[in-house]
Each structure stands twice: as structure tokens, then as C-alpha cells.
Amino acid sequence: MLTFFRNFFKTKIGLAIALAFLGLIGFAFASMDVSNTGAFGGVAGGDRVAVVGDERIGTAELTQAVNDALAQARQENPEATMQTLLADGGLDRILDDLINRYALIAWGEANGLRVGTNLVNSEIRQIPAARGPSGEFDTDAYNAFLRTNSLTDSQVRQQIRTSLFFQQSIFPAIYGTQIPDSIARTYARSFKERRSGSVATLPASLFVPEGNPTSEQLNTFYSEYRARFVRPERRTFRYATFDSSALGDSIQPSDAEIAAYYRDNSENYAARETRSFTQLIVPTREGANAIAERVRGGESFAQAAASAGLRTTQIDGQERSDLVSAASDAVADAYFAAREGQVTAPARSSLGWHIARVTSVDAQAAQGLAQVRDAIVATLSETKRQRGIAELAVDIEDRLVDGASLASVVEELGLELQTSPAITASGQVYGGPGQAPEVLAPVLDFAFQIEEGEPEIGALPDQQTFLIYEAADIAPSAVAPLAEIRDEVIAEWRQVRGDEAAEAAANRILKRVESGQSLANAVAAEEAAIRAPQQVNYSREELARLGGTRVPAPIALLFGMAEGTVKKLEGTGDQGWFVVDLEDIVLEELEENDPLIAQARTQVGQSWGNEYAEQMLAAMRAELGVERNADAIEAVRSQLLGITN
Structure with a gap:
């Protein structure tokens, strides 16, 4: 309700606390973790954009941080560009985030705070997406989490490390911040x-x-x-799709395969009998015999059970083995010895004495190979189709990795190679109405990350069709010519x-x-x-x-x-x-007791905590000392914007 009070958790520091509460990749500016190598724009990778205490922030690190920020911005606006990101001080804000992260860690270490490898490992194990079916940490699930979020293990560890330093230094100073009643009022x-x-x-x-x-x-x-x-950046794609039709006759089973399947699954084709019963379980044999006699004398099964204070149950489609598992051999023998419509002889299980009326009998004769051949062919064909299309997809992926061209793969498979119009990352056709081809929509996000002429393969949502594609032409984001x-x-x-x-x-x-x-x-x-x-x-x-x-x-x-x-x-x-x-x-x-007072006390207290955090970070930076290299920062800006001297 207090929408005019500053929302603590919408700030950079507040967001960090929210993430710290979740125990996962805290502190907003920690997401700027990058490598420290590289060279660009005439500025050597060893040049520094800033120094925090004794720690140096390299030009390559700032460049990667900006690229990460652009990728994040494009998740909300696919047409975001480097120009719009850096407008109005965007580069300075990203650098400030990096400086804050360095200051937090350097100050913590200088004041005896520690974040060891075991502690970071423990936090990684708590990531819900990194847990397998058993609920425990699973390496494959963790790797899938990294791929899904375009992260590396080192980035996640650095983010968690920063979050843990935050929890040890700033968080205790701001948690549960309270304000006087007079201010709340x-x-x-x-x-x-x-x-x-x-x-x-x-x-x-x-x-x-x-x-x-x-x-x-x-x-x-x-x-x-x-x-x-x-x-905006726009790309033209070449692509083709294939499914199991590309396998031709290879999915058809041979006579030997059909015969082997029939032999291996012979129990499915043997003679079988299933029965349905109206059943009653009685504590004693004498009681079971008495009810059976009354039924044989003409009384209905339900009436005989009711007169003894019992209730019948219906069980359907039971084979003899089902009754052995659920009751006993004796019960199964008795239930399958009686004819349809008859009452069975009492038989004992661990539950008591069973009697039943046989309500139906379904006897099926054994099925020969000729009778089930078509069903076996369908089953084997589907199995071979699924295995074949998966193996074909893996084979194509391996060939693409080894350098095979999209055109050669398409020609070999006899596929139709199609070319899309120029499209933007949002899926719009550039310069006109319309959307990207529907088949490209599921891979569009990744398709705007690949290099030109590097073919890729992916499964479409139906998991039956595969797409092979490449960026045939990439027009980078740039200022349009005035003409x-x-x-x-x-x-x-x-x-x-x-x-x-x-x-x-x-x-x-x-x-x-x-x-x-x-x-x-x-x-x-x-x-x-x-x-x-x-x-x-x-x-x-x-x-x-x-x-x-x-x-x-x-x-x-x-x-x-x-x-x-x-x-x-x-x-x-x-x-x-x-x-x-x-x-x-x-x-x-x-x-006097207006509920607005309690709400103000809570929300304004959070806002005060935010200010405490900002002041504490500023004090850390002041104590460590921060120096900026204006020339290196400007060189990074020029390189990112494609400005040449």
C-alpha cells in the first residue's frame, strides 16, 4: 500500500539481500564476474580501468561485464543495443558495480572475513536446479543449470563468493533495521x-x-x-528440417528381428485367462461356509454378506498371478476352479477366509506369430525410428563440429534448404511486416549468439523434428546512413x-x-x-x-x-x-492505531537499511581507495561502440 515509500528490494543493494535470503547467487553487481584476459581497441589487456585498494580491474573485465549486461538487457528487450545500454552513463554504472564488488571482497578479506572453497561448494549444492531426481546435488543437473543460464562454473563461484562476503559484512548491519515511532507516524x-x-x-x-x-x-x-x-542487429538464416522420413527403409524390421521379438516376449502371446469377481473376506472358515450355503440356497451375495454385517467388493480383470500376489495360492486356486456364475470354495489368506462369485471369465487363446506380426512390426519400427533419428542427429552434429557445411549435409539428406528474410532478435522481419519463420522461433535466442557460417542443429518442441541452420548473413547493429x-x-x-x-x-x-x-x-x-x-x-x-x-x-x-x-x-x-x-x-x-503506522515502520525501515548499505559500501571504497583510469575507460567505450580514431 505504501507505494510512495522507496521500494527497498528494487534497488541494487536490496536485490542483493533478496538473493542472499534465497541462498543463491546474491548481490546484483556480482553478476559482472568475467575473465581477466584479452586485448582490444588498441588498449592492452593489462591496462586497467580502475584500481580498488591493491586490486586492479582490467579493460577486458569491464568489456565482458558490459557484454553480460547487454545480454541481460536483451532478455527483457531483444532489440536492446550497445548504444542504448551505454547511453546516459550506462558504462559508468556497470563499472561502479564492478568496483563495489571488488571493494566488498577486498574490505572483507582485510578485516578477517573468509569465504573458502568448501563453503562455496556447500552453497552450490543448495541450488534447487542443481539437484537430481533424488533431491541431492547432481553434476549433470548442475551443468544443465549452467548451460541454461549461460554461466560458467567460475562465474557462479565468484557470484556466490561475493554474496557470502555481503552476508558477513553488510547484511548484519542492515537486517531488521527499525525506525522510531515518531518517524513511522x-x-x-x-x-x-x-x-x-x-x-x-x-x-x-x-x-x-x-x-x-x-x-x-x-x-x-x-x-x-x-x-x-x-x-537493430538483423540476421538472415539458412535452414532445413528433417525427421524420421530421412531414415528411409532402415527402420523396417527384418524377419529375423520380428521372430526374435516374438520369442523374447512369448509370455505376452501365450494363452491367458482373466476373471472378475464379487468378493467377500470373512474372519472364520465357519462363517465363510455359512455365507456360501446361503448364496447357494438362492440368497444374493450382497444380502448374505449384509446379514453377516459385511460388505462385498468388486475386483475385475484378474489373472491367477494377480490373485497369488494379492492373496495366496489357495485363494487363486479356488477362484480359478469355479465356473462363471458359481460361488467359490472358501480359501484362506493372511487377511482371512475368501469367498467369491465369478462374475465373468475372459479366456484368450495363444497367439501365433502370424496373428501378431503387424503389431510387432509397428513396435519395432517405432523403436528403430526413435533410435535412428537420435543417432542421425548426433552424427550430423559431429559432422558439423568437424567442419562439414550446412549445404553438404542438406544435399546428402535430400532436404530442402530454405532462406529466411532478414529478422531481428525479437522475431520481427526487418523493415516490413511479418514474423520469423515459425520453425526458427524455438531457436531464435541461441541463433542470435552464433557466428556467421557456423551451422547448428537442434530438436524442435515436438521432439520428432530436427532443425539444422546457420546465420547466412549478419548485419550488426549500427547507425543507419542519413541518405x-x-x-x-x-x-x-x-x-x-x-x-x-x-x-x-x-x-x-x-x-x-x-x-x-x-x-x-x-x-x-x-x-x-x-x-x-x-x-x-x-x-x-x-x-x-x-x-x-x-x-x-x-x-x-x-x-x-x-x-x-x-x-x-x-x-x-x-x-x-x-x-x-x-x-x-x-x-x-x-x-492512534491506524494500520498505516505498522506498514510505514516496516517499509521505511527497509529503505533505511538500503541507505545504511550504500553508506557502508561508500565507506569501504573510501578506506581502500579507488582510482579510475579515464583514458582506459574511454578506450573501452569507443571499442564497444565501434568508434575508431
């Missing part, structure tokens, strides 16, 4: 706050310039806003200039309001046909009741302003601006 009372005012909306579309930009203006704009015109997107750039120029003009209008309106005019009159003074301001009146409780609905940005700003002030707010995507005028704040009384 103050925060809780803020929910009783009601604010009223008005909001003016200035759409950028009202201010777009007339006509098109000059060539010079367009070129300047294109250079300044290049990141807006980045084309190819001129109309798009012009449209963007008009939108941005309109947004800038809307901001200028917002500034003029602010000045008029600050000089004493009402917001309505200040808006009316503009030449553009701006709609009159909208009156708004909300309490925090009303906004909290919106649940998962996002609070409009101008209303959120309204609750962050001082009474009697006016502020401007930029809309999203260059769509325009808002001017927000807060006219009045009313604070209602809070009941």
Missing part, C-alpha cells in the same frame, strides 16, 4: 495528505515548425542524435524542435505564474491553442488504491512539490511538456 500520516492544483499539457505537436530543415540543419541534427537512428532514412530523420527533427518549443512555452508560462497570474491565464496568453489546465485533487491513499496502475508523471510531481509552487515537467519521447501548479495541501489526522 510521520510517514504514515503523509498518506492522509490531500493535494489539489492544476496541470497544463503542452503537446509538442502544437509547436512543430512549418516546412523542412535545411541540409545543414538536418546534418547537424543527425550527428547530434545519432543514437536515435541505430538499426537511407532521410524522411525518418526529418520527422524526428520536427518532433524534437516541437518539443523544444513546447519547453520554451512552458518556461514563459512559469514566469507568468511566478509574477502573479493564474495558471489558466498564463496558458491563455500563449499563441498556440493550448487546452485549459485540468484541475486535479488526490490523496496519497487514493493513489495507493490504484494498485499496479502507474501514477501519471504530473500527479507524481504534484506530490513532490511545496505548496504554492509551480514546476514544469518533460513528457516522454519528446511528446511535450507539463506545467504543474500545486495550490493546496491538507493533512488529515491519523488514528
Whole structure:
């Protein structure tokens, strides 16, 4: 309910604690673990982007951390690019995460904290996905977990190691953080706050310039806003599918195989008899005989049982061996000696004395090979089909690994080689409507990780069909040439200039309001046909009741302003601006035992714990000393963005 209190577990440190509670791969910035080797962009792998105490963070490590972050971003947005990731300080944030991890471990070790191999192994054994069918740690399950999450064993160990240092150093200082009742009441009372005012909306579309930009203006704009015109990576794939039809006649069993199967499974084709019974179990032989006599005298089996205070049960489709297992040899002999409709002689088992009426008898004669040949052929064919298609898939995979081309494999199998249009990682056809071919959808994520011309094989979801494919052409993410997107750039120029003009209008309106005019009159003074301001009146409780609905940005700003002030707010995507005028704040009384107080105490306490953690990390960094190499950082940025000197 307290949606205006900072959500602790959405922060980097808070997320780390949540993961630490789970005992699995804690601390958010620990996911940046990478190797320390490599060279790129004219900067030797030995160069360092930062030094934390005596520990150095290499350029290769930062590069890998950024690539890992991009892969993670693409899980949420398949069309995320390096340009969008690094925009607005993305590289600095990733480096900060690395520095925090190094500082946490270095400070812990310097102050006597230890995380040994046995402790890390113990944590790995607790990963649910690393457990086998028995519930115990299983190496195969662990390796499958690594493959599924694109992790290496060393990365998982480093992440767990970082999490354990976090649990020993920072977590004890912040766990169970509490705040004074007076502060909890103050925060809780803020929910009783009601604010009223008005909001003016200035759409950028009202201010777009007339006509098109000059060539010079367009070129300047294109250079300044290049990141807006980045084309996503797109790939063209060649592929073919195959199933058991590729095996031809090899799955047909021979006469010798059919005869051997019949011989090995002869018990299935021997004569057999199954019976169904209405059964009664009686404690004594005398009682069983008495009931049997009454049934033979004409009384129904159910009536005879009921008169003795007992109840019959029905058992169906029993072979003699079934009765031997469930009761005894004597019972089986008695039940199979009687004819259909007769009452059996009493026979004893460990449960008591059994008597029954034989309700049906199904006698099946022995089946010769000729009678069951078709069924055996179907069974053997399916077995050979499953084994054959699996062996063929493994054989093709081995050949591809050994260097065989996709075209040669397709030709040998007589398959149809198809080529997809250029598609993006989201599965969209690039530059037009439509989706990637349906058969490629299950492998698309992995298909965007392979190198060009390196064929792969995979099973489709039906597990009956296999796909062999390769990236025939890869067009990397890059800024589109101006000549190819001129109309798009012009449209963007008009939108941005309109947004800038809307901001200028917002500034003029602010000045008029600050000089004493009402917001309505200040808006009316503009030449553009701006709609009159909208009156708004909300309490925090009303906004909290919106649940998962996002609070409009101008209303959120309204609750962050001082009474009697006016502020401007930029809309999203260059769509325009808002001017927000807060006219009045009313604070209602809070009941003594209002449940908001307890909620505030819990959630604000968590937020305080988050701040403690951030302060402690900052103190660790200050104590160890952190130095950054600006030139090396810039070289990494240029290499990642493909910028050459």
C-alpha cells in the first residue's frame, strides 16, 4: 500500500539481500564476474580501468561485464543495443558495480572475513536446479543449470563468493533495521495528505515548425542524435528440417528381428485367462461356509454378506498371478476352479477366509506369430525410428563440429534448404511486416549468439523434428546512413524542435505564474491553442488504491512539490511538456492505531537499511581507495561502440 515509500528490494543493494535470503547467487553487481584476459581497441589487456585498494580491474573485465549486461538487457528487450545500454552513463554504472564488488571482497578479506572453497561448494549444492531426481546435488543437473543460464562454473563461484562476503559484512548491519515511532507516524500520516492544483499539457505537436530543415540543419541534427537512428542487429538464416522420413527403409524390421521379438516376449502371446469377481473376506472358515450355503440356497451375495454385517467388493480383470500376489495360492486356486456364475470354495489368506462369485471369465487363446506380426512390426519400427533419428542427429552434429557445411549435409539428406528474410532478435522481419519463420522461433535466442557460417542443429518442441541452420548473413547493429532514412530523420527533427518549443512555452508560462497570474491565464496568453489546465485533487491513499496502475508523471510531481509552487515537467519521447501548479495541501489526522503506522515502520525501515548499505559500501571504497583510469575507460567505450580514431 505504501507505494510512495522507496521500494527497498528494487534497488541494487536490496536485490542483493533478496538473493542472499534465497541462498543463491546474491548481490546484483556480482553478476559482472568475467575473465581477466584479452586485448582490444588498441588498449592492452593489462591496462586497467580502475584500481580498488591493491586490486586492479582490467579493460577486458569491464568489456565482458558490459557484454553480460547487454545480454541481460536483451532478455527483457531483444532489440536492446550497445548504444542504448551505454547511453546516459550506462558504462559508468556497470563499472561502479564492478568496483563495489571488488571493494566488498577486498574490505572483507582485510578485516578477517573468509569465504573458502568448501563453503562455496556447500552453497552450490543448495541450488534447487542443481539437484537430481533424488533431491541431492547432481553434476549433470548442475551443468544443465549452467548451460541454461549461460554461466560458467567460475562465474557462479565468484557470484556466490561475493554474496557470502555481503552476508558477513553488510547484511548484519542492515537486517531488521527499525525506525522510531515518531518517524513511522510521520510517514504514515503523509498518506492522509490531500493535494489539489492544476496541470497544463503542452503537446509538442502544437509547436512543430512549418516546412523542412535545411541540409545543414538536418546534418547537424543527425550527428547530434545519432543514437536515435541505430538499426537493430538483423540476421538472415539458412535452414532445413528433417525427421524420421530421412531414415528411409532402415527402420523396417527384418524377419529375423520380428521372430526374435516374438520369442523374447512369448509370455505376452501365450494363452491367458482373466476373471472378475464379487468378493467377500470373512474372519472364520465357519462363517465363510455359512455365507456360501446361503448364496447357494438362492440368497444374493450382497444380502448374505449384509446379514453377516459385511460388505462385498468388486475386483475385475484378474489373472491367477494377480490373485497369488494379492492373496495366496489357495485363494487363486479356488477362484480359478469355479465356473462363471458359481460361488467359490472358501480359501484362506493372511487377511482371512475368501469367498467369491465369478462374475465373468475372459479366456484368450495363444497367439501365433502370424496373428501378431503387424503389431510387432509397428513396435519395432517405432523403436528403430526413435533410435535412428537420435543417432542421425548426433552424427550430423559431429559432422558439423568437424567442419562439414550446412549445404553438404542438406544435399546428402535430400532436404530442402530454405532462406529466411532478414529478422531481428525479437522475431520481427526487418523493415516490413511479418514474423520469423515459425520453425526458427524455438531457436531464435541461441541463433542470435552464433557466428556467421557456423551451422547448428537442434530438436524442435515436438521432439520428432530436427532443425539444422546457420546465420547466412549478419548485419550488426549500427547507425543507419542519413541518405537511407532521410524522411525518418526529418520527422524526428520536427518532433524534437516541437518539443523544444513546447519547453520554451512552458518556461514563459512559469514566469507568468511566478509574477502573479493564474495558471489558466498564463496558458491563455500563449499563441498556440493550448487546452485549459485540468484541475486535479488526490490523496496519497487514493493513489495507493490504484494498485499496479502507474501514477501519471504530473500527479507524481504534484506530490513532490511545496505548496504554492509551480514546476514544469518533460513528457516522454519528446511528446511535450507539463506545467504543474500545486495550490493546496491538507493533512488529515491519523488514528492512534491506524494500520498505516505498522506498514510505514516496516517499509521505511527497509529503505533505511538500503541507505545504511550504500553508506557502508561508500565507506569501504573510501578506506581502500579507488582510482579510475579515464583514458582506459574511454578506450573501452569507443571499442564497444565501434568508434575508431
